[in-house]
Amino acid sequence: MNEIEQTGLATMRDRWITGGTSFDLAPAAWKEIAAGANPEERERRLLAIAAQALEIALRPAAPKTLKRRPPLPELALPMLPERLRPPLRAALKHAADARAKSRVVALVASRGFVLHPMDWMPAASDQTSPDVYAPWIDWQAGVDGEKHTDREQLTAQNWDDFYPAARRSALADMRRTAPAVARQLIETKGSSEPAEIRLPLIALMHFGLGPDDVPFLKSLSADRSGKVRELAGRLLARLGQHGQPGDGGQENPTAELAAFITEGKSGFIRRRTTYTPATLKSPAQERRRAELFETCNLVDLAARFGVTEPDFIGAWQFGADNNVDILVARMVAASGSDASVTHMADTLVAEGGKPALFVLHLMPRLDSRRQRVLIRLILKDTQYLGALSLAEGIEAGWLDWADLTNGKTLPALRAAVAGNDDAVKRGADQLLETLGFLVTAAAADKLIGDVVAAGMAPAAPSLGLLRLNASLAGP
Amino acid sequence: MEFDLKTIEALAPDQASLSAASRLTKQSNWPRLEKSEQLAIIWGECQGSGSNPYRVVVDTGDHGYKCTCPSRKFPCKHTLALMWIAATTPASFVAADSTPEWVNDWLGRRRKTTSQPAAPVPAAGGKSIGEALRDDESAAVEDAAAIERREAAQRKRAQDTRSSVSAALDELDQWIADQLRLGLAGFVDNSSDRCRRIAARLVDMKATALAGRIDDIPSRLMGLRSEERPDAAIRELGKLVLLAKAWRSTPDDAELRRLVSTSESREQVLANPDAIQVDSVWEVLGEKIETRRDGLVSHSTWLLDLNSASPRFALLLDYFPASAGRRSNAFTPGDRFDARLVFYPARQPLRALVVDRKGDVSSGQWPAFGFDAADPLASHVAHQDTAPWLTDCPIMLPPGAILLDDRGDAWWQSADNPHGIALPIADTVNPTLLGLDLAATATLWSGSRLHLLAAQSGFGRLDLS
Numbered sequence: 001m002n003e004i005e006q007t008g009l010a011t012m013r014d015r016w017i018t019g020g021t022s023f024d025l026a027p028a029a030w031k032e033i034a035a036g037a038n039p040e041e042r043e044r045r046l047l048a049i050a051a052q053a054l055e056i057a058l059r060p061a062a063p064k065t066l067k068r069r070p071p072l073p074e075l076a077l078p079m080l081p082e083r084l085r086p087p088l089r090a091a092l093k094h095a096a097d098a099r100a101k102s103r104v105v106a107l108v109a110s111r112g113f114v115l116h117p118m119d120w121m122p123a124a125s126d127q128t129s130p131d132v133y134a135p136w137i138d139w140q141a142g143v144d145g146e147k148h149t150d151r152e153q154l155t156a157q158n159w160d161d162f163y164p165a166a167r168r169s170a171l172a173d174m175r176r177t178a179p180a181v182a183r184q185l186i187e188t189k190g191s192s193e194p195a196e197i198r199l200p201l202i203a204l205m206h207f208g209l210g211p212d213d214v215p216f217l218k219s220l221s222a223d224r225s226g227k228v229r230e231l232a233g234r235l236l237a238r239l240g241q242h243g244q245p246g247d248g249g250q251e252n253p254t255a256e257l258a259a260f261i262t263e264g265k266s267g268f269i270r271r272r273t274t275y276t277p278a279t280l281k282s283p284a285q286e287r288r289r290a291e292l293f294e295t296c297n298l299v300d301l302a303a304r305f306g307v308t309e310p311d312f313i314g315a316w317q318f319g320a321d322n323n324v325d326i327l328v329a330r331m332v333a334a335s336g337s338d339a340s341v342t343h344m345a346d347t348l349v350a351e352g353g354k355p356a357l358f359v360l361h362l363m364p365r366l367d368s369r370r371q372r373v374l375i376r377l378i379l380k381d382t383q384y385l386g387a388l389s390l391a392e393g394i395e396a397g398w399l400d401w402a403d404l405t406n407g408k409t410l411p412a413l414r415a416a417v418a419g420n421d422d423a424v425k426r427g428a429d430q431l432l433e434t435l436g437f438l439v440t441a442a443a444a445d446k447l448i449g450d451v452v453a454a455g456m457a458p459a460a461p462s463l464g465l466l467r468l469n470a471s472l473a474g475p
Numbered sequence: 476m477e478f479d480l481k482t483i484e485a486l487a488p489d490q491a492s493l494s495a496a497s498r499l500t501k502q503s504n505w506p507r508l509e510k511s512e513q514l515a516i517i518w519g520e521c522q523g524s525g526s527n528p529y530r531v532v533v534d535t536g537d538h539g540y541k542c543t544c545p546s547r548k549f550p551c552k553h554t555l556a557l558m559w560i561a562a563t564t565p566a567s568f569v570a571a572d573s574t575p576e577w578v579n580d581w582l583g584r585r586r587k588t589t590s591q592p593a594a595p596v597p598a599a600g601g602k603s604i605g606e607a608l609r610d611d612e613s614a615a616v617e618d619a620a621a622i623e624r625r626e627a628a629q630r631k632r633a634q635d636t637r638s639s640v641s642a643a644l645d646e647l648d649q650w651i652a653d654q655l656r657l658g659l660a661g662f663v664d665n666s667s668d669r670c671r672r673i674a675a676r677l678v679d680m681k682a683t684a685l686a687g688r689i690d691d692i693p694s695r696l697m698g699l700r701s702e703e704r705p706d707a708a709i710r711e712l713g714k715l716v717l718l719a720k721a722w723r724s725t726p727d728d729a730e731l732r733r734l735v736s737t738s739e740s741r742e743q744v745l746a747n748p749d750a751i752q753v754d755s756v757w758e759v760l761g762e763k764i765e766t767r768r769d770g771l772v773s774h775s776t777w778l779l780d781l782n783s784a785s786p787r788f789a790l791l792l793d794y795f796p797a798s799a800g801r802r803s804n805a806f807t808p809g810d811r812f813d814a815r816l817v818f819y820p821a822r823q824p825l826r827a828l829v830v831d832r833k834g835d836v837s838s839g840q841w842p843a844f845g846f847d848a849a850d851p852l853a854s855h856v857a858h859q860d861t862a863p864w865l866t867d868c869p870i871m872l873p874p875g876a877i878l879l880d881d882r883g884d885a886w887w888q889s890a891d892n893p894h895g896i897a898l899p900i901a902d903t904v905n906p907t908l909l910g911l912d913l914a915a916t917a918t919l920w921s922g923s924r925l926h927l928l929a930a931q932s933g934f935g936r937l938d939l940s
Contacts, residue, residue, distance in 0.1 A: 013706065016658070016659050016705070016709065017659050019655070019658025019659075019660075019661070020655075020658075021655075021656075022655075040648075040649075040652035041648075043652060043655050044651055044652060044716045045716070047709065047712055047713045047716055048713045048714075048716040048717045050713055051710045051714055051716075051717070051863075052717075055710055055714075055859055056856050056859055059852070059896050060897070060899050060923070062888070062897030063880040063881065065880065065881055066879070066897060067879050068876060068878050069879075069909040069910045070910065071910055071912060072910030072911055072934075074933075082838060082936075086576055116935070117910075117911070117934060118905065118908075121906075121907050139910060457582050458514055458574075459574070459578075459579035459582035460582075460583055461583050
């Protein structure tokens with residue numbers, strides 16, 4: 001289309017928009033084609049020519065500023081084979097929330113694969129995905145420009161060359177192997193970062209936390225962010241360091257919390273100290289007590305009663321009030337020393353029954369041996385199978401077929417599957433999903449066969465994760 | 476297999492279903508017949524009257540069933556035919572190692588209420604397998620006089636239709652002239668009402684296909700930014716003028732008749748010597764299911780010929796009433812199969828039927844197609860040269876990437892020419908796509924927007940439909 005035609009088309013277009021005839025405005029060559037007909041037919045002919053001119057001769061006007069995202073980085077692990085993507089997508093589709101989806105992702109990573117980016121991508125704020133996804137988290141965060149995120153050693157000099165997620169991943173590794181070097185880096189470079197980046201950096205101190213970290217953590221008591229000060233206090237408490245008492249004695253939260261706890265004695269011959277939740281008068285008081293459990297540290301509370309952390313835990317009467325027991329468990333998980341965490345876990349697991357379930361709150365702080373002991377206990381006991389789905393921070397794909405056949409889990413599952421009680425069936429579905437994450441590939445295969453034989457539909461969505469697990473056995 | 480003919484007779488909703496089923500029991504209608512002894516199910520794909528095969532699965536234990544056809548009879552003739560084959564020639568079913576995804580979907584959704592077979596309703600209304608077989612045999616017998624009468628009636632109907640359509644196009648011409656006289660600004664604002672009125676007239680005058688196309692114009696205009704709509708209206712109306720003129724010059728042209736009034740039947744396409752047949756390996760690029768204003772749902776399945784040196788596409792197109800409910804998809808994007816397709820005769824053959832489906836093929840890369848480096852829309856221009864009334868055109872784009880403009884709208888741009896032509900994308904794209912280099916992208920170009928179907932990238936095949 002030449003310039004005359006383009007100009008003609010533009011004026012004809014304007015005439016048609018407002019209404020009227022455009023024959024007089026048409027380029028000469030077009031007029032020639034349209035001429036020799038009645039006025040309406042002339043307009044239609046010109047319309048047909050204009051339509052084709054617009055269709056063929058013109059191209060969309062691209063904006064001058066089209067932004068290109070940096071290429072999505074390749075990850076260190078191979079992509080899940082194409083044949084496994086349908087069962088993966090089925091498992092992801094069935095996973096109800098982000099937590100359930102992250103289990104699917106963790107299972108796949110534990111078998112040495114990463115997901116296809118069109119099947120799943122971590123969010124920019126993701127801090128729970130396997131470390132291998134750090135480059136994608138940084139890509140999602142949308143930091144523009146070229147930076148190298150490969151696995152070279154992080155130092156103060158190349159700090160700015162790492163994106164935040166890659167830096168977090170490198171620091172977490174370093175805290176496990178050379179905690180002092182990592183601490184020094186966090187100390188040197190962290191202070192210049194904004195609070196939202198500083199906080200997760202300091203949270204990394206929980207890897208390999210030791211007495212050498214005390215001076216740095218104490219120095220954070222003057223940090224400008226309240227959340228950082230609170231986190232540092234928790235980490236110090238884990239190391240047995242007492243927090244700062246309140247400015248005024250009356251406002252000391254630990255003292256206020258202690259007042260919500262009743263100290264008593266039990267036993268006829270050997271009198272033992274006991275701690276139980278005080279009976280409160282109003283829901284407002286209960287809310288206040290819950291808040292205090294969230295903010296106070298175990299070491300301070302135990303000191304308030306003049307006992308050590310393990311003594312306080314040993315004397316706490318689990319079972320008296322379920323809600324307060326959960327608050328105690330959470331406080332121990334957040335601020336208890338490693339010794340008190342393992343003490344509480346070992347005591348309650350040995351006791352068994354319902355109190356053992358409170359150990360689920362300690363899971364992220366337990367070593368894998370203790371985690372496995374608790375999972376096996378719950379499976380063997382069978383009574384609280386539903387609680388398994390609450391477990392956080394556990395490893396994927398280690399539970400053997402023998403662990404399932406050791407107790408009454410399988411008979412209970414079979415009965416639930418074969419029965420007609422919808423609520424029980426839903427419970428079985430939930431358990432199968434949890435087991436889909438926990439079991440080995442061989443156990444997943446056997447478990448599918450077992451429940452299908454019991455009457456479950458072979459393609460039931462709740463078997464999705466088990467099927468994926470079983471198919472991840474090998475090439 | 477737990478079927479006998481008495482059970483099928485009892486399950487059939489009426490004698491007509493049984494008769495129809497008996498005609499579908501020929502093996503040639505069923506490119507796929509499989510079974511799983513372990514799960515006690517049989518399934519198959521029946522090439523019915525639609526472009527897409529109907530997928531049928533039957534539980535041989537409790538006689539539960541599912542078919543993707545839009546029939547309102549339960550069980551439909553395809554289900555009955557599958558049961559019939561199972562009862563009479565069970566060896567036709569191949570034992571499958573694994574169940575296809577669509578069978579798994581059905582199994583996952585259904586809930587068994589009983590492990591016992593559903594008790595068949597006692598045979599009523601004179602349904603009989605024997606009669607169905609007799610119907611089938613007697614169908615072929617028709618005397619010469621009757622044939623003559625039928626053909627004469629057909630000729631008369633065709634002549635009446637042609638006269639009616641011709642009158643319809645006269646009305647359309649007048650309507651287009653009115654829109655130009657009154658102004659396209661008003662047309663764009665009131666396109667919904669104006670198009671509905673003329674479309675209703677065209678339906679009355681047997682220009683049904685054209686009516687459907689005009690009914691579609693408002694939604695096509697509304698999918699664009701307001702400043703683009705007048706140009707789009709010029710394109711849409713101008714193409715109608717061209718189509719009307721082309722039909723008037725050759726009203727017997729199969730392509731033009733299809734676009735203006737009605738489409739030929741499957742049998743007519745198969746019998747047409749001008750219909751091109753292509754034996755090849757096809758990949759399902761994607762599907763588009765749209766509910767139209769006339770109450771029909773159009774189901775488009777786009778295929779790519781993997782043995783062709785230049786990109787060749789095929790479109791399987793079916794219509795069914797929206798009231799029939801949501802249908803299961805006949806194919807899964809990414810499926811590959813070896814098949815013979817017959818194309819509806821056209822200047823740019825695109826719409827096709829699956830004649831003979833031979834089997835599935837494993838997935839892989841697309842062939843290395845040659846691309847026009849200067850103009851990614853070159854194939855669209857070629858289509859327009861021969862058939863300027865066409866709207867959507869499938870194109871294979873060369874290596875490129877998806878970029879965002881300041882408004883957050885997505886554009887495709889060639890990798891070789893980052894400052895060259897960029898093409899706007901119709902829908903919101905998955906943000907992950909913005910970080911992927913696309914080696915080749917299969918799309919539909921509507922004249923103003925790209926509708927992405929699928930792409931090849933460093934991360935393998937991407938399903939974008």
